[in-house]
Each structure stands twice: as C-alpha cells, then as structure tokens.
Amino acid sequence: MKMKKAAVVGGIVGGIAAVGAAASVIGAKTLFDRVIPRQDGVKVDLSEMADMQKWEEYKKVIGQRKEWLLQQSIENIEITARDGIRLCGYYLPSEKPTDRLVIGLHGYTSEGLGAFAAHARFFHDQGIDVLMLDLRAHGQSEGDYIGFGILDRYDCRDWIDYVEKRFGGRKRILLHGTSMGASTALMTLGFEDLPGSVKGVISDCAFTSPYDVFVHILKRDYHLPPFPIMNINSVICRKKAGYSFDDYSTLTAVGQTDRPVLFIHGAEDNFVPVRMSRENADTCASPNEIIIVPNAGHGASYYENMPLYEEAELRFIEKYFNI
Secondary structure, eight states, rough: OOOHHHHHHHHHHHHHHHHHHHHHHHHHHHHHHHHHBOOOOOOOOOOTTOOOHHHHHHHHHHHHHHHHHHHOOEEEEEOOOSSSOOEEEEEOSSSSSSEEEEEEEETTTOOOOOOOHHHHHHHHHHOOEEEEOOOOTTSSSSOOOOOEEEEEEEEHHHHHHHHHHHHTTOOOEEEEHHHHHHHHHHHTTTTEEEEEEEEEEEESSOSOHHHHHHHHHHHHHHOOOOOTTHHHHHHHHHHHSOOOOOOOOHHHHHHHOSSOEEEEEETTTTOOOOHHHHHHHHHHHHHHEEEEETTTTTHHHHOOOHHHHHHHHHHIIIIOOOO
C-alpha cells in the first residue's frame, strides 16, 4: 500500500515537473522570439524612459536636433561585417578639418540617425566628426538577429578598422553609446588588438551583459528565477543567432582596459539598474568617472539634465580626447 502511494505521489511530482519543464521551454522560446529576431515593428517602451509628461518635453529636443541633422550633408557608408552582412553608417564631418571622430552607438530597436541626433549636434558643435551607426538588425543594416553587444562588439571593431583605413590612422576615436550601444562600446574595449586611436568611451546606461539584464526583467516583470528559462534561452539563442547571453560581459572588458571611461546612468532607471553602471565603474581598470543623473529614467539622462551631462562630457573630452 505504501509502495502504491509512493508511486502515485511520484507520478504527481513527475507530472508537475513535466508541466513545469514544458512551461519553461515555452517561456524561453517566447522570450527569444520577442527580443532577439529583428524587431523592425517594435519601438522602445517610452514609459521606461520617463512618464509621458516628461517625454513630451524630451521629444521637443529630439525633434529639433533630428530636423537639424537631416539638413546636414551626411555621407551614407556601408561596410561588410566579419560574417558577411552589410552594415550601414552615417558620417557627418565637422565644419573644419579635425583629427577627432566620435562613433555613436544606439540602443535596442532604435537607429543611428534617430537615436544619436541630439548627441550628434553636441559633438558637431565641438568641432568633432560624427559617425552614427545602425547596429546589426537595426535601421538600414542587415541581420536577422539582434546582437545585444555580444555580436555588435565585432561590428564596432570593423567600423574602427574602416576609420583607420579611410583616414590613414590619423583620427582619434571616441566611442559613445546608450544602453545596448553603451554595452557594445564597453565590450569593444576588450579586444587585445584595439588600435591606440581609440581614446575612450562614454557609456550611458550600459548593462553588464544581456544575461544580467534579462534576469532582472524576468524578476521585475514576471517574478521568475533565471533557471531554467535563461539556460534554455541560451541554447536557443546559440543555435539560431550564434551566441549565448553570457558569452561576454562588459565587466570582462573594462577589467582589462587602459582606455578611460565616462559612465553615465539615470538614477530612476528601472530597465537597466543603476547598479550595473556602478559595477562597471568599480571593475574598470582604467581612469573613469561615474555620473548618476537625478530623476532620469532609462536612456533619458541627456534630456533630463543636459547641462550636467554635457559638462561631464566636456571634462572628459578635454582631459582624454583633446590631447
């Protein structure tokens, strides 16, 4: 009788486990399908950046800067990535010849000419060339799967090589990224053969790794632990997109870099926790500064407090990019 009861209990537990495993597979596949394939029809959730009243104010600045940008003489550039896909960028030269160039890297489901318009005006006013990129699977660039920095760091390295060859190694390069673009910029610092022309990084609300940020979202929005969904998702992502969420980390890259970094993060960022920029700064082996912008949500620091943001950038440029 006891053996029969044990068998029944074992069957129930096994059935629950099977249901749980099936649900985990479905959850992992849903996560992958929603965020990793090219998302041309998906835009950033503006509520992650700020409430709608603030966002209306931000849009005024963004709209004015983008209108200005589209009136400039911009050169469309194409290069081929290491895996053969076509990558697109947009080059805005300064009004006077300069040996300084900033590479702008946008965030998830955005694109170069839109996301970097406000920053492009700032750097242009400083007499700095601007190269705005469409990351793979974004904008005009090809690609079926979003790289979340893991793949994009190689593309950024290709763009650096392009600048090196085109200008004969005469350009000093600054990487500036927001969110996924910031993580890409930081991960690019991990290349052992990174040219000396790359003088530093301005990192705005970078996540430490795609694994870390998805674990945060699973806990925040669904109250779920990372295991087993993230493990299953990594297998799916490896098979379809060619990488796993924990293949690389900004912490690995900044822990071995000698290039200076300016870390910026919004104090009210609920999408990429501010602790991730603190971890990046604490781990960074090179000279660095961290600016936490009060009342700013995800990716909104520049629009929330432009004077604070630009003052920090100007200090960084003067100290590390003008020499």
